[in-house]
Amino acid sequence: MSSLMELGEFGFIQRVAAMVGGTPEGVECGIGDDCAVIDVGGPEKLLIATDAALESRHFDLEWMTTFEAAQRTVAGALSDIAAMGGHPLALLCTAAIPRTTPSDAALNLMSGVAGTGTRYGAPLIGGDTVAAAEHIMLDVVVIGFAKRPWLRSGARPGDRLVLTGPVGEAQAALQIMLTNPDLLREPQYAPLRKRMVDPTPRLREAAVLAATDHVRAAIDVSDGLYQDASHVARASGVRLEIEVRCLPETVATRLAADYMRDKAPWWAAASGEEYELLLAVDRDSVPDANRHLKKAGLNPLTVIGDVVHGEGVALIRPDGSEMELERGGWDHFKGVQG
Amino acid sequence: MSSLMELGEFGFIQRVAAMVGGTPEGVECGIGDDCAVIDVGGPEKLLIATDAALESRHFDLEWMTTFEAAQRTVAGALSDIAAMGGHPLALLCTAAIPRTTPSDAALNLMSGVAGTGTRYGAPLIGGDTVAAAEHIMLDVVVIGFAKRPWLRSGARPGDRLVLTGPVGEAQAALQIMLTNPDLLREPQYAPLRKRMVDPTPRLREAAVLAATDHVRAAIDVSDGLYQDASHVARASGVRLEIEVRCLPETVATRLAADYMRDKAPWWAAASGEEYELLLAVDRDSVPDANRHLKKAGLNPLTVIGDVVHGEGVALIRPDGSEMELERGGWDHFKGVQG
Numbered sequence: 001m002s003s004l005m006e007l008g009e010f011g012f013i014q015r016v017a018a019m020v021g022g023t024p025e026g027v028e029c030g031i032g033d034d035c036a037v038i039d040v041g042g043p044e045k046l047l048i049a050t051d052a053a054l055e056s057r058h059f060d061l062e063w064m065t066t067f068e069a070a071q072r073t074v075a076g077a078l079s080d081i082a083a084m085g086g087h088p089l090a091l092l093c094t095a096a097i098p099r100t101t102p103s104d105a106a107l108n109l110m111s112g113v114a115g116t117g118t119r120y121g122a123p124l125i126g127g128d129t130v131a132a133a134e135h136i137m138l139d140v141v142v143i144g145f146a147k148r149p150w151l152r153s154g155a156r157p158g159d160r161l162v163l164t165g166p167v168g169e170a171q172a173a174l175q176i177m178l179t180n181p182d183l184l185r186e187p188q189y190a191p192l193r194k195r196m197v198d199p200t201p202r203l204r205e206a207a208v209l210a211a212t213d214h215v216r217a218a219i220d221v222s223d224g225l226y227q228d229a230s231h232v233a234r235a236s237g238v239r240l241e242i243e244v245r246c247l248p249e250t251v252a253t254r255l256a257a258d259y260m261r262d263k264a265p266w267w268a269a270a271s272g273e274e275y276e277l278l279l280a281v282d283r284d285s286v287p288d289a290n291r292h293l294k295k296a297g298l299n300p301l302t303v304i305g306d307v308v309h310g311e312g313v314a315l316i317r318p319d320g321s322e323m324e325l326e327r328g329g330w331d332h333f334k335g336v337q338g
Numbered sequence: 339m340s341s342l343m344e345l346g347e348f349g350f351i352q353r354v355a356a357m358v359g360g361t362p363e364g365v366e367c368g369i370g371d372d373c374a375v376i377d378v379g380g381p382e383k384l385l386i387a388t389d390a391a392l393e394s395r396h397f398d399l400e401w402m403t404t405f406e407a408a409q410r411t412v413a414g415a416l417s418d419i420a421a422m423g424g425h426p427l428a429l430l431c432t433a434a435i436p437r438t439t440p441s442d443a444a445l446n447l448m449s450g451v452a453g454t455g456t457r458y459g460a461p462l463i464g465g466d467t468v469a470a471a472e473h474i475m476l477d478v479v480v481i482g483f484a485k486r487p488w489l490r491s492g493a494r495p496g497d498r499l500v501l502t503g504p505v506g507e508a509q510a511a512l513q514i515m516l517t518n519p520d521l522l523r524e525p526q527y528a529p530l531r532k533r534m535v536d537p538t539p540r541l542r543e544a545a546v547l548a549a550t551d552h553v554r555a556a557i558d559v560s561d562g563l564y565q566d567a568s569h570v571a572r573a574s575g576v577r578l579e580i581e582v583r584c585l586p587e588t589v590a591t592r593l594a595a596d597y598m599r600d601k602a603p604w605w606a607a608a609s610g611e612e613y614e615l616l617l618a619v620d621r622d623s624v625p626d627a628n629r630h631l632k633k634a635g636l637n638p639l640t641v642i643g644d645v646v647h648g649e650g651v652a653l654i655r656p657d658g659s660e661m662e663l664e665r666g667g668w669d670h671f672k673g674v675q676g
Contacts, residue, residue, distance in 0.1 A: 009467055015448075020461055020462050024459070024461050036428070042378045089365070090368075096392060101341060106342050115357070123361060129350060132475075137470075143386065
C-alpha cells in the first residue's frame with residue numbers, strides 16, 4: 001500500500017479536488033487558487049484562505065520566538081489575500097499547543113497572531129484552541145475582500161511577468177541557519193533574518209495595483225518561484241519564460257550564496273516563503289503600474305520575463321539555454337521535490 | 339513559570355481575547371460565540387467558525403475509520419452554524435497528516451471531509467495540506483449565512499430553556515468504549531456508536547426555528563450541557579435553572595449507565611460532543627415552535643428549565659435541591675474540569 005510520501009502533496013490535492021462535486025452557488029473559485037472567492041451579494045467578493053504552520057516543520061523554536069513564529073505564519077496567510085489583489089478584514093486562528101508549554105510562550109504565540117493581524121488591518125475575531133501532543137501548530141484563516149480578484153488563470157500570451165520584490169532571501173536564511181546560525185546576527189545578514197521571522201505580505205502593493213486594473217494573473221511566492229510559476233502556467237494554459245539574469249536578488253542573498261559557495265540563481269528560483277507576488281501584467285502597463293507604486297512610496301515592479309504560447313516554465317540563461325532546476329520547490333509529503 | 343495546564347483553556351482564551359483591540363467594521367461578533375458574525379453588505383450576515391480535531395485527543399483510529407473521524411469533525415464544525423440559526427455555504431479544511439500514512443487512509447479522511455460537507459450542503463472549497471509529525475489533525479472552517487444570527491447573549495428572564503434532542507449518548511459511548519468496546523457492536527447500543535462517529539448537526543431544526551423568530555439565545559452542546567449553559571448564562575447576564583428530571587435521555591444511554599453502574603443524569607449534564615442545541619425560547623412560543631418542527635418532520639423541543647434573574651447554572655433535583663457536578667465539562671488544557 002502506497003504512503004502519502006509516494007503520492008506526494010500535489011497528487012493528493014488532485015485526488016481530493018476530484019472528490020468535490022460542483023462548487024456551491026456564489027462560490028466563484030474553490031480549490032486551486034490562493035483564496036476561495038465567494039460572491040456574498042455585496043459590492044466586493046469575499047476571499048477566504050487557510051494557512052497552517054507546524055513547529056519543527058515550518059518553524060523551529062530554537063531559531064525564533066513563539067511571537068516570531070506566529071508573526072511569520074500570519075504574514076504568510078495574509079499573503080494569500082495580497083495574491084488575489086484583495087484587502088484583509090479579519091483572521092481566525094486555531095492553535096494546537098502542548099499542555100506543558102509555559103504560559104508565557106503560549107501567550108506570546110497568540111500575541112504574535114493578534115498583533116500581526118492588527119498591524120495589517122486584520123484583527124483576530126475567532127478560532128479554536130486544542131491541546132497538541134508534542135508540537136505547536138497554527139492554522140490561520142484569513143478573510144478579505146476584492147472587487148475583481150486576481151486569479152492564477154488570467155495570464156495571456158504577450159503579458160509581462162513581474163515580481164514585487166527580490167527572491168532568494170528565505171532560502172539564504174535557511175542555508176545560513178543550518179550552517180552557522182550565529183552569522184545571521186551580523187548586520188549584513190539582517191534582511192535574511194527579517195525575511196524569515198517578519199516577511200511582508202504585499203498588501204499595500206496589491207491595493208495600489210488592484211486600483212489600476214493592469215494585473216491579469218497573480219500568485220504569491222510561497223512554494224518557490226519556479227513551482228508557483230508552474231501553477232500559473234497550468235491554470236492559464238500558457239508558457240512562462242523567466243530570464244534568470246533578471247531575477248532580483250538582495251546583497252544579503254548574494255553574500256550568503258558566496259559564503260555557502262552555492263548558486264544564488266537556484267535560490268532565487270526555488271526559495272519558498274518569500275511572499276513576493278508574481279504577476280502577469282498587461283504588456284504596455286508596467287510603466288503606469290510603477291508610477292502608481294512610486295506615488296504610494298512603494299518599490300517598482302521588476303520585469304523577469306514573458307507569457308508566451310505553450311506550456312510549462314522555462315528559466316532562460318543569458319546565452320539562451322534553459323537552466324535545469326536540480327531541486328524544485330517544496331512538496332509537503334515528499335519533502336523537496338525533484 | 340506556570341504552564342498552560344495550570345492556566346486552563348478558558349483562562350487562556352480570556353487572555354487572548356484581551357489582546358485583541360476592537361473588532362473591525364462590519365464584524366458584529368468576534369471571539370466569544372459559536373461563530374464570528376460579519377455584515378458583508380448582503381441581505382444575510384456571514385458566519386464563520388473553525389473547529390479542530392486531533393487524533394488521540396478528539397478521535398482514536400482504533401475506534402473508528404479515518405472517514406468517520408473526518409465525518410464527526412465536520413459535523414461538529416457545522417453544528418456551530420446551526421447554533422447561530424444559520425445555514426452553511428461551504429467549508430475549508432486544513433489537514434495535517436503524517437507522511438507515512440497509507441494513501442488510502444489519507445484519501446478516506448478527505449473523502450469524509452468532502453462527503454460530509456456535501457451531505458449537509460457545504461462543499462469543500464479550499465484548505466491547506468501539511469505533513470504532521472505523528473498524529474492526524476483536521477481544522478475545519480465553516481462558512482454560512484443567517485438573517486438574524488442567534489447569539490449566546492440574548493437570553494432574558496422568563497425565557498424557556500429547551501433542547502433539540504437527548505443528551506448523554508456521547509459520554510455513554512465513550513464510557514462503553516473505554517470499558518468493553520465490543521459491546522458497542524450490539525444493536526441496543528447502535529445509537530451510541532452513531533452519536534460518536536456520525537452525530538447530526540441540527541441544521542434542519544435551526545432552519546425551521548430561524549424562520550419562526552422564537553429563539554432568543556443559542557449554543558450547541560459541545561463541551562457538556564452544564565458548561566455550555568454557563569457560557570449562555572455569562573453572556574446573557576442571567577441564571578439558568580435546569581430540571582434534572584427533564585433532561586432527555588435515550589434508552590441506549592440508560593442501558594449504558596446501568597451497565598456501568600454510573601449515574602446517567604451526570605452524563606446528560608457533562609457529556610460533550612452531543613451537538614444538540616440548547617436554546618432560550620420565548621416562553622409562550624414553544625408550542626408554535628414545535629408545530630413548525632413537526633410539520634418539517636422533525637422532533638419537538640424538550641423544555642428542560644427556565645431563564646431567571648441572577649447568574650450561573652443550577653441543576654435542580656425533583657426535591658428542589660441542587661445537584662453538584664463532581665466533574666464538569668471539558669477543558670482542553672486541564673483535561674476534565676473540576
